[in-house]
Amino acid sequence: MKGLVKWVGGIIAALVILIVLAAIVLPQVIDPNDYRDDISALVKDETGMTLSINGEIGWSVFPWLGLSLNDLQIDDTHQKKLGSLQYAAVEVKLLPLLSRKVKVSKLELKGLSLDMEVNAQGQANWEPAKKQETAQVPTQTSPTPSPSAQEEKSSGSLPEFDISAIAITDLNVTYRDIPAKRTVSITDARLETGAVRPGQPFQLSSSFNLKNTNPVIATGISLEGMITPDSANAMYKAENLKLSVTPLNVSNPETLALRGHAVVKGSDISGDIKVNPLDLALLMQQLKLPVPALSGGDKVLRKVSLGTTFTKKGNRVDLNKVSASFDDFSLNGTIAVTDLKKQAIAFNITGNDLIVDPYLPIATADQQAADKPAQTSGNASGKPSGSTSPASTGDEVIIPVDTIKSLNIKGSAQLNSLTVKGLLFEKPTLEVKAANGNAQVTKLNAGFYKGVIDAAAGVDVSGLLAKRPRVSARADIKAINLEALSAQIVDLKKITGKTNADLKVVGHGLTQNQITRSLNGEVDFSLVDGALLGTNFNKSVCGLVAQVRKEKLTKTDWPDKTEFKALKGSVKIIDGVARNRDLTAALDQLNLKGDGEVNLVNQTMDYHLGLTITGDTASEEESACRINEKYADISWPLRCKGRLGESGLCGVDEQRLGKTIGKILEQEAKDKIRKKLEEKLGGSLKDLFKKK
Structure with missing residues (x-):
């Protein structure tokens, strides 16, 4: 028995020696450059594309499985240049692969260029030619693993990587979509790292220039950070992440600077993110992005910042410790996507003084003409200055049915003050919910012009109501000072006092006129000391x-x-x-x-x-x-x-x-008759009737 074990061991040792000798001898005997034409012919046969290997091919087998390529070019099926490569090299240690360990001494890619195009017929130049179909003998396929088996397999640890360095430089990609009249290009892209080893942090540095024609964008993007891979727990940590977006070809560019940390484990993510204060309006202008025409003009979106911690676990995303500022307004709170598939959102926000008006879109000429009488500024006649456009007819659709149907929201907000259309609400508390086409402001409590208001409103577009939405509102108003309110509502300038009212109304329709014509409800009111x-x-x-x-x-x-x-x-x-x-x-x-x-x-x-x-x-x-x-x-x-x-x-x-x-x-005639009777009778009629 001992002799048999010794004999088998000798065979194995001999095989190992033969493999090592082969790994040493083969690269000396076989020159891969002798097979350039065969490789090109194989690519041509399989894809219809033409591969040209103009430089040297280098290879090794043991102890490192390595390959290097120089000066490659590939043409598409129409013999137009698709891509080229200046240099690529990789070396992987052979024996550690047997134990699911990947040890790489060098991973280098330089001068890769791709010219991708979708032609007028919608055909992509990177797609291989279709080979003529041949009859195949049906083969028995192995059964697909059950989901539980796949999950069990994927839940295991990641392969253990040990890479001395990664250097990808001078990467350029151009993508043209002729039907869409759009061209996107990535130029001067690079990705460089230090040694990538399990449990050890490594520095990541990358950057590229991005240009787009529709819409026109030209920007430089860079990302840096310290990455720690944990292959045993299938986890990665990213610390001191710095992402910057800087417009190109402009003087004094405004940079979007983002900092953060993240932990990725499977599909779960957690971390924090912070956007440094920036001039968002200027950044959008420099990036040639469409800047919305807002009522505040160039005085809004000049100082914007954001910060939050975040977690994604399963089908849920939570943003905690949210802090954001827009010019003079700041808010804090929490926001959660409670169901990613259903896009269900929950929030709880607190903030200081929010003035909505500067962030509202600039009204069209028709809207300005319609709203002018309700404004306090402008000419006394109430006519829109500088515009001869007619007022809005009221037949424009004002209920966004599709948007309301898509809402799945529940949340609350508390502000120090809220100003909308010039109306000031003090310490408002707002609660909203929207789902299945029914959007409601369930609560709006606020101090309002020396009084208080408790209101609610809703729009229901569910089911058959999508064609004729139901709009409802209620309000309980107490001690509102009309003289103070008239500073914003001109129609109230003819009345003063403190008003109380209880209102309930409901209407149906898509336009202002439809809703008004169908409006039904009740209002009880009182006005004192006015x-x-x-x-x-x-x-x-x-x-x-x-x-x-x-x-x-x-x-x-x-x-x-x-x-x-x-x-x-x-x-x-x-x-x-x-x-x-x-x-x-x-x-x-x-x-x-x-x-x-x-x-x-x-x-x-x-x-x-x-x-x-x-x-x-x-x-x-x-x-x-x-x-x-x-x-x-x-x-x-x-x-x-x-x-x-x-x-x-x-x-x-x-x-x-x-x-x-x-x-x-008639009364005077009666009085005259009465007086004549009294004169003739010698006394008043009352006294005469009493005597009788």
Whole structure:
């Protein structure tokens, strides 16, 4: 038995010696340069391309399996140059490969150029020629490993690498897509490392220039960092990563500088990232990227920064310790993609003072014309200066159905203040959710012009509602100061006071007109300690009284307002028309009752007011309208009619005035008859009836 083992061992030793001798002798005996033509013919036969080996081919077998190539060129199937290589060399130690260890003494690539093109017919020049199909005998294929088996195999440790250095220099690639009229080129690309060994950090340095024609981009990109491979745990660490993007061919280029750390284990990633403050608007201009036309002009996006820690585990990505700044606005919080497949996003953000207006797109001429009357600046007429474009018709689609359908969001935000369209919300709290085509602002609480607002709104485009979305809103408003609010909403400049309101409305449609025409809901409102500016109801009633008495008003300094202690009522909105039947107000020396409607579709109103004098006079300073207390219950009619926003809407209701005068004349006739009877009977009718 011992002899047999010795004999087998001798055979193995002899085989090893033979292999070593062959590895030493073969490179001396066989010259690969003798097979250049055979290699080129094989490439031609298999791909239809032409390979030209113009330089020397070097090779070795033991102890290093090595190959070096010099001066190669390959032409595509149409005999046009596809690529070329100046020099390439690699040496791998042979025996460690048997134990899944890769030991490389040299990995070098220099002067690789590729000229890739998709022609007008959509054919790529790097695709090999199609070989004529030949009948093949079906062969039995091995069964595909089950997913669990594949996962088990892939979950093992990575091959152990030991590379002395990697040097890839002078790499140039051009890609032309003729149908798309686009050319992308990468020039002067390089990748260099130190020794790559398990558990030991190595320095990575790479850079390249990127140019694109559609859109036009010319930039230099570089990446540096310290990489630590851990093959046993299938993990890599990247520390002190520095990525920079710098525009080319410009003076004083603005650089996007990104720093960070990362740990990669399988498909899971964690780390942190920080973008140094930069002038984003200038960077985009220098990169020739389209800069959005924003209302803030060249004063926005001038100082932008970002920082966060991140983790990706399975189907989830978390961004923690998020900090970002845009000019004067800064925010902090967390953002998570809770389901990558469903693109579900959750967030919780806090921030300082956010002014949205400068970041809104510049309105078109039509939009400016439509919005001008609601602005406080500009000419007094409210007409858009420098533009003769007509106002928006309201038939433009304002509900982005596809965008809303794609949303899968749930989150909250708290700010110190929020300004939108000039409206200031103090310490707003916002909660939103959107999924399956139903987007809602479930909560909006904020201080609002010395009062508070609690509101919610939603847009539902799910199912059949995609063709006619449902838009809804509710609001509970308390003690809003209209005088303060009128600085932003011109239409409110004619009224002051503190308002309270409870609003619930719903409409359907894709355009502003469709929504307005279908608007339905209810509004309960009250206004206290206020005034109606531009109209003096006392003067109007005095004028009516004087007209009936056939006298003239002598007072000329009537205040241009009507003060009131309380005004309240309710409104029902049906198909875009708001109707009120119970308006009541306690004015200065008057009581007011009103009814009428406001057509939100046509922006018109027709409202009737009845004013009743409280007491025996309408004005202590105007004798022409003094009346006895028996006329105090007469309702003096006024009417407000016309287009919303116009002046001089309110005046005497001539139609109802005739009935009022008739009632007064009837009362006066009764009084005359009563007086004559009393004269003849020698006493008042009341006393006479009492005696009886």
